[in-house]
Amino acid sequence: MLQELLYGLAGLAVFVIGLRGALLHDNWLLRLLSLNVCGAGVFITFVAIAYRGLTLPADPVPHALVLTGIVVAVSAMAMALALGRRLRSYDD
Amino acid sequence: MNDWLLLSFDILILFILLGLAWLTCNTKEIKRGVTLFVAFGLLLAVIWARLKAPDLALAEAIIGAGISGALLLKAMRDYTEQTSLSSETSRFYVWGINAASLALFVLLAWGLWHALERSDGVRLAENVLITTPESGVSHPVTAVLLNFRAYDTLLELAVVFTAVLVVLAMGTKQRDFGKGEPILIAMVRWLAPILIVTSGYLLWVGAHAPGGAFQAGAMLAAAFILMSMTGVRVDSMLNDSSMRWLLVIGIGVFTITGIVMLLINGHFLAYSKELAKMLILLIEAAATLSIAAALTLAYLGGMPKPQQKTQSAVKIDKTEEGTS
Structure with a gap:
């Protein structure tokens, strides 16, 4: 219970830090980094809830969801980078 | 005694986590931000293990x-211009965001505390752990991914596929890095085969231990990306159409299996019990190839164009720009 709460709260803090960074930056690459940190915060909270102490095995359902989430996050980042690159090629 | 040790480890690691997150989100330099983000990713891996x-x-x-x-x-390589500092942002706006973030955190923390305190201990985990032996694999996470919640995984592959389609639509392959340093080339020559074999191992071991299609696919992509970084023309190993086939094979095999099972068992993706292990392995192998192709193409930044077509592609680009 203590560990779940500690890691869960840290995940929420990371989420809020990322969101704040995404709102404050006006450089798109830095904003993208902040958004990814924000997403990682959600993953941490989710996995913290799945943790059930040292004796019980962890809940596999959130693990499976976060695993797909990590892969989706990296492809979304690749997509955002490609869109950003295209956008800048019009600026030049 | 052991509990205290573990708790101090947790607190230490969470401090580093919050510090890294804060620095990553508040730096004004892109190079620094990217380096911190990679460190943040590594720390996350430690936290997952914990x-x-x-x-x-x-x-x-x-x-x-x-x-x-x-x-x-x-992406950073092409980014030479000076970062624009947010000088126009008003103090009022920054304080507004800070206050709103703090309020959001308090609200979420309150929600989390209630969720943990009021929880009645009933979890899907018990169901999953009991029914895992019937799923065809003995590792619960793989069972959830490819049997109990196979719909999710199918749609997730579709999301990855869509993201790569957008990358492909945004232009052709970006220029490669130059030939690497001799030491790097020698190292990659040793590493690449090991990575490819490890990827096959991860795919196979996923049935009964941590591993599976996602890790294997990512590992395979990492091997190709590493080779591409030392100047090996990865794209010349495969032509256009075989790359396209690799991209769709994951969703293709998954969907076809689902439809065949619909015809046999009456439910989409409801595996027959005796076939389950083989079907899961088949889907995972196809998904591994697709994920590896998708991530490699995402790194290359687009489909490689054959040499003779490059001229016309450039022309089309120019006419597009002319009309817009």
């Missing part, structure tokens, strides 16, 4: 630290 999620630790170490680092470094 929270008894070895599958996530594997995936995060490959993807979060490795592949997204490579993607960002490549």
Whole structure:
């Protein structure tokens, strides 16, 4: 219970830090980094809830969801980078 | 005594986590931000291992630290202009965001505390752990991914596929890095075969231990990305149409299996019990290839164009720009 709460709260803090960074930056690459940190915060909270102490095995359902989430996050980042690159090629 | 040791480890690691997150989100330099983000990804892998999620630790170490680092470094390469400091942002706006963030955190923390305190201990975990032996594999996470919640995984592959389609639509392959340093080339020559074999191992071991299609696919992509970084023309190993086939084979095999099972068992993706292990392995093998192709193409930044077509592609680009 203590560990779940500690890691869960840290995940929420990371989420809020990322969101704040995404709102404050006006450089798109830095904003993208902040958004990814924000997403990682959600993953941490989710996995913290799945943790059930040292004796019980962890809940596999959130693990499976976060695993797909990590892969989706990296492809979304690749997509955002490609869109950003295209956008800048019009600026030049 | 042991509890205290563990708790102090947790607190230490959470301090580093929050510090890294804060620095990553508040730096004004792109190079620094990217480096911190890679470190943040590595730390996440340690946290997953601490929270008894070895599958996530594997995936995060490959993807979060490795592949997204490579993607960002490549994006950063073309980014020479000075970063615009947010000088016009008013003090009022910054304080507003700070206050709203703090309020959001308090609200979420309150929600989390209630969720944990009021929880009645009933979990899907018990159901999953009891029914895992019937799923055809003995590792619960793989059972959830490819049997109990196979719909999710199918749609997730579709999301990855769509993201890569957008990357492909945005232009052709970006220019490669030059030939690497001799030491790097020698190292990659040793590493690449090991990575490819490890990827096959991860795919196979996923049935009964941490591993599976996602980790294996990411590992395979990492091998190709590493080779591409030392100047090996990865794209010349495969032509256009075979790359396209690799991209769709994951969703293709998954959907066809689902439809065949619909015809046999009356439910989409409801495996027959005796075939389950073989079907899961088949889907995972196809998904591994697709994920590897998708991540490699995402790194290359587009489909490689045959040499003779490059001229016309450039012309089309120019006419497009002329009309817009």
